[in-house]
Amino acid sequence: MENISGVINIYKDKGFTSHDVVNIVRKKLGRIKTGHTGTLDPDAMGVLPICIGKATKLSEYIASSIKEYKAIVTLGKTTTTQDASGEILQEKPVNCSQNDIIKVVETFKGEIMQTPPMYSAIKINGKKLYQLAREGKEIERKQRKITIYSIEITNFIDEKNFEITVLCSKGTYIRALCNDIGQKLGCGAYMSYLLRTRTGNFYINNSIKLEDIDNIIKNNKLNEILMPMDKVLLDYKKFIVLNKANKFLYNGNKISFNYIKNKENLKEDEKIVIYDEDNNLIGIYIVLQDCIKPLTMLL
Numbered sequence: 001m002e003n004i005s006g007v008i009n010i011y012k013d014k015g016f017t018s019h020d021v022v023n024i025v026r027k028k029l030g031r032i033k034t035g036h037t038g039t040l041d042p043d044a045m046g047v048l049p050i051c052i053g054k055a056t057k058l059s060e061y062i063a064s065s066i067k068e069y070k071a072i073v074t075l076g077k078t079t080t081t082q083d084a085s086g087e088i089l090q091e092k093p094v095n096c097s098q099n100d101i102i103k104v105v106e107t108f109k110g111e112i113m114q115t116p117p118m119y120s121a122i123k124i125n126g127k128k129l130y131q132l133a134r135e136g137k138e139i140e141r142k143q144r145k146i147t148i149y150s151i152e153i154t155n156f157i158d159e160k161n162f163e164i165t166v167l168c169s170k171g172t173y174i175r176a177l178c179n180d181i182g183q184k185l186g187c188g189a190y191m192s193y194l195l196r197t198r199t200g201n202f203y204i205n206n207s208i209k210l211e212d213i214d215n216i217i218k219n220n221k222l223n224e225i226l227m228p229m230d231k232v233l234l235d236y237k238k239f240i241v242l243n244k245a246n247k248f249l250y251n252g253n254k255i256s257f258n259y260i261k262n263k264e265n266l267k268e269d270e271k272i273v274i275y276d277e278d279n280n281l282i283g284i285y286i287v288l289q290d291c292i293k294p295l296t297m298l299l
Contacts (some may be wrong), residue, residue: 005053065200
């Protein structure tokens with residue numbers, strides 16, 4: 001299996017870290033190069049695309065794509081981790097109506113500033129925030145701009161619990177979002193459940209459970225669940241470089257517009273996918289003023 005490359009859409013169960021999933025998949029495939037595409041907390045479930053072989057170079061592109069989550073917001077308590085795994089910091093009575101909740105939730109739509117949780121893998125001065133948090137330290141975190149493309153209340157479970165569906169940008173912490181909703185409502189809140197239903201072009205309805213991979217390999221059906229690299233990159237425009245530029249192309253050099261088919265469709269600063277004339281995927285490039293420059297070679 002040394003030469004396989006692509007992405008497997010794994011359904012991560014509760015209790016596994018993202019690194020656990022990577023290690024399990026690597027062992028099942030015979031220790032081939034493997035990587036994940038953005039962490040999911042151990043208590044969270046859902047879509048975790050795992051990159052195999054050359055596709056590990058695509059991890060950052062998949063990680064930066066749009067995400068969709070279902071979460072349950074539990075009102076009346078705040079916790080150290082902003083989810084159900086943490087210790088309770090504060091309890092307050094819940095006196096808000098469904099209408100109050102709807103109005104507050106709607107204020108989080110669009111571009112907003114968010115403070116990352118202390119219990120997160122963000123590094124400050126070489127140390128992960130969660131490591132500092134476990135030492136009982138809390139340090140100031142810079143707010144980050146994120147985008148909530150849509151946020152909708154999909155179920156009022158009871159007076160203290162409601163479900164939200166969130167479509168958001170890279171870097172969004174749903175735990176922090178739940179905490180901020182509770183803060184705005186005046187009663188506090190934490191995230192008691194999280195399910196990631198989408199990462200880019202990977203959706204929960206065609207995700208694969210870890211325990212099913214052995215049978216898939218045994219029945220020689222790995223290709224059926226392995227998304228090829230070019231399909232992962234469908235959101236990028238495709239361009240073809242003429243054969244006479246192959247020497248520059250395969251060496252990872254910049255390529256002049258003169259060697260590119262449909263060069264009139266190139267837009268400066270845009271990331272594009274490049275193929276040779278034989279339809280071999282070469283890599284991801286960025287468009288400069290009069291040439292294209294390789295960002296990630298996928299040969």
